[in-house]
Amino acid sequence: MSTRHSRAAEAYLKDDAVASRHDQTFFAVRQKRDRMAAALPEWEDLREAASQIKKHTATHLADYLERFERNATRNGVSVHWAEDADEYNRIVADILAAHNVRKVVKSKSMLTEECHLNENLERQGITVVETDLGERILQMMKLAPSHIVMPALHVHREDIGACFRRLIPDFDEIARSYDRPHDDPNDPTFLTYVARMHLRQQFAEADAGMTGANFGIAETGDIVVCTNEGNADMSTSLPRLHIVSMGIEKLIPDYASMGVFQRFVARSGTGQETTVYTSHFRGPRPGGEMHIVLVDNGRSDILGDPEHWQTLKCMRCGACMNTCPVYRRSAGYSYTYFIPGPIGINLGMLRDCHLYHDNLSACSLCCSCDNVCPVKVDLSSQIYRWRQQLDDLGHASRMKRLMSKGMAALFNRPKLYTATLRFAPLINVLPSALVSNRLNPWTYGHTMLKFPRKSFHEQWKQLKNEEKK
Amino acid sequence: MKIGLFVPCYVDALYPEVGVSTWRLLRSLGLDVDYPERQTCCGQPMGNAGFERLARPLARRFDQLFAPYDYVVAPSASCAAYVRCFHPDLLRGEACEAAGKTLDLVEFLHDVLHVTSLPVRFPHKVSVHNSCHGVRELGLSSPSERNVPRYNKIIDLLRLVKGIEVCEPERPDECCGFGGMFAVEEQAVSARMGLDKVRRHIATGAEYVTGPDSSCLMHMQGVAQKQGLDIKFIHVAEILTSGL
The missing domain is CATH 3.40.50 (Rossmann fold)
Known part of the structure; x- marks a missing residue:
């Protein structure tokens, strides 16, 4: 009885030091978030307001999208609509081709990961440079993100240093220009300096800048991008062409709503009062062009799904991952979908339930995620509901089905149940080799259970008799 | 009644x-x-x-x-x-x-019942195990994730017991990793969560781990025994009737 997640997690946990550090690092982020939450007396009201705003927008999405398009167009932005990933990739490629773009700098966007934009552009000979430091490191190391907000937190600085030395052509020149004393060749401040110098050159050379969108504001047609490194601003201030990729669920009605989210998105996700940069883009810079591609890619189907529409409220803050005891102990690569943790389990199932069902095992149903989620997505209930569908989808674990059927057969027959209880202690006298073996998954992490001589059922009559006396 | x-x-x-x-x-x-x-x-x-x-x-x-x-x-x-x-x-x-x-x-x-006194005595240090569904479905204590006034009904009751010393582990309501069939399907993660939890209970210096849910206690006890860790497990009901 195992899944791809459980097997990968078992392998991951073999390195105790790495696993402990991962758990501690992300729990520390959860604790920072807790301190932020405790400092705002209106925290729970904010969660409710944010949840209601998202629900309101989702249930009036068509109206708000049209309003957004109208306002953005009025601001001089070209708005495009993409029904799926293919259409999205085509639209971006066409815009880039029309401008003879050879190099694109881009800030972090989960949507581009979802649609495999980078691979598509690179196939067409366009160089794509990620400018979020974590994403850039992963791109150079040819690794996938392990977390949606802190994608490279699992990579060690020694490996980052080695990668920079190997892949940044003018590494030595940049290193020579660094004037702060440091003994460690992989000193974090030094490596960050190297990355900054390397990225500056990329910004200067790029023909186009791409950003995601944390929010789209229907009332004004603005898009809002939150970063900690200012890389969205750099990506859009040097190249004259700016392309925004935005999932249609990122829309909110107005700036009053934005005030709610701005107050606690960063607090939820990373435990910061706010991201270092919150950049508002309203139109193209003088002499430039700005395009917004609105992407559906399955979102309107989710909207029509009464059991799972709430995933559309998600803002990708990562709080559910940080608190998830299973994510913290199994890390991003144990999941088969590119977004891990509670929200990723659900988004993966919505993307392709035949491909990503292995992640459903990665939940003890502790419900912590439900309580940290700033927009109150019912994450654990959705996982529970997906599990109910696994048998019909043809992906139920045979062992779990067998165990469930066996238990049900017993529990539906009280007499048989009582009789079984009477004989259960027999298991205690079996040789331990018979019960503690490979076939008994309980004994992997536990000693075998000991059955008492008499069950409560058997003691009950005695208790009643005692009282009569 | x-x-x-x-x-x-x-x-x-x-x-x-x-x-x-x-x-x-x-x-x-x-x-x-x-x-x-x-x-x-x-x-x-x-x-x-x-x-x-x-x-x-x-x-x-x-x-x-x-x-x-x-x-x-x-x-x-x-x-x-x-x-x-x-x-x-x-x-x-x-x-x-x-x-x-x-x-x-x-x-x-x-x-x-609003019980305010119990004629029982349990002169031991206990570490309280706040089970997930007790915390987040029944509201036995305030979930650590939420900005709500802090309370803990289990501790309120245990404080009625004479001679007892009550404490909570670090990460007081993190899951112990039982989760029913989760414990056998995700055995490695489950065992690791259990071990982490048991160690935090032990770090309080308590003799006993106590809680309102024997399934969590069963899981942690199995993990502790397998790892040779020395701490005892007891259900809240047993403490509240100790010496009755």
Whole structure:
């Protein structure tokens, strides 16, 4: 009885030091978030307001999208609509081709990961440079993100240093220009300096800048991008062409709503009062062009799904991952979908339930995620509901089905149940080799259970008799 | 007031002393307690494993057996939570009277009986295990994720016991990793969560780990024994009847 997640997690946990550090690092982020939450007396009201705003927008999405398009167009932005990933990739490629773009700098966007934009552009000979430091490191190391907000937190600085030395052509020149004393060749401040110098050159050379969108504001047609490194601003201030990729669920009605989210998105996700940069883009810079591609890619189907529409409220803050005891102990690569943790389990199932069902095992149903989620997505209930569908989808674990059927057969027959209880202690006298073996998954992490001589059922009559006396 | 005592299947089979303590405690408080003998399981193991359809007949049976009582009391937080939070959904369109009056022993003592004194003594240091479904489904304590006034009904009750020293581990309501079939399907993660949890309980210097849910205690005890870690496990009901 195992899944791809459980097997990968078992392998991951073999390195105790790495696993402990991962758990501690992300729990520390959860604790920072807790301190932020405790400092705002209106925290729970904010969660409710944010949840209601998202629900309101989702249930009036068509109206708000049209309003957004109208306002953005009025601001001089070209708005495009993409029904799926293919259409999205085509639209971006066409815009880039029309401008003879050879190099694109881009800030972090989960949507581009979802649609495999980078691979598509690179196939067409366009160089794509990620400018979020974590994403850039992963791109150079040819690794996938392990977390949606802190994608490279699992990579060690020694490996980052080695990668920079190997892949940044003018590494030595940049290193020579660094004037702060440091003994460690992989000193974090030094490596960050190297990355900054390397990225500056990329910004200067790029023909186009791409950003995601944390929010789209229907009332004004603005898009809002939150970063900690200012890389969205750099990506859009040097190249004259700016392309925004935005999932249609990122829309909110107005700036009053934005005030709610701005107050606690960063607090939820990373435990910061706010991201270092919150950049508002309203139109193209003088002499430039700005395009917004609105992407559906399955979102309107989710909207029509009464059991799972709430995933559309998600803002990708990562709080559910940080608190998830299973994510913290199994890390991003144990999941088969590119977004891990509670929200990723659900988004993966919505993307392709035949491909990503292995992640459903990665939940003890502790419900912590439900309580940290700033927009109150019912994450654990959705996982529970997906599990109910696994048998019909043809992906139920045979062992779990067998165990469930066996238990049900017993529990539906009280007499048989009582009789079984009477004989259960027999298991205690079996040789331990018979019960503690490979076939008994309980004994992997536990000693075998000991059955008492008499069950409560058997003691009950005695208790009643005692009282009569 | 007539109480229906629900002793969940695994408590019945593995921890009968928890059922006995619960019964003695409720009787010592002068309550009329009955134990419907045809009871078995609430259906949670099947539901969490993805076989709710197999849990439905059990929910129906549960309701028939327990509907006549004023309260149904169970010494197991997650079973009480499954009945109260999931049975109404399982039995949608059918009679479902028992679910709304099913309580975990701790909340029954704390919220219904408002117990303020107990003639018991337990001169030991205990570390409280806040079980997930107790915390986040029944509200036995304030979830650490939420910005709400802090409270803990388990600790309130334990403070009535003479001689006891009560503490909580670091990460006081992080999951221990049991989760029903999660423990066997995700055995590595489950065992690791259990080990981390046991170590945090041990770090408090407590002699005992206590909680309202024997399933978490069973998991942690199995993990502790396998790793040769020395700490004892005891259900809250046993402490609250200690010496009765």
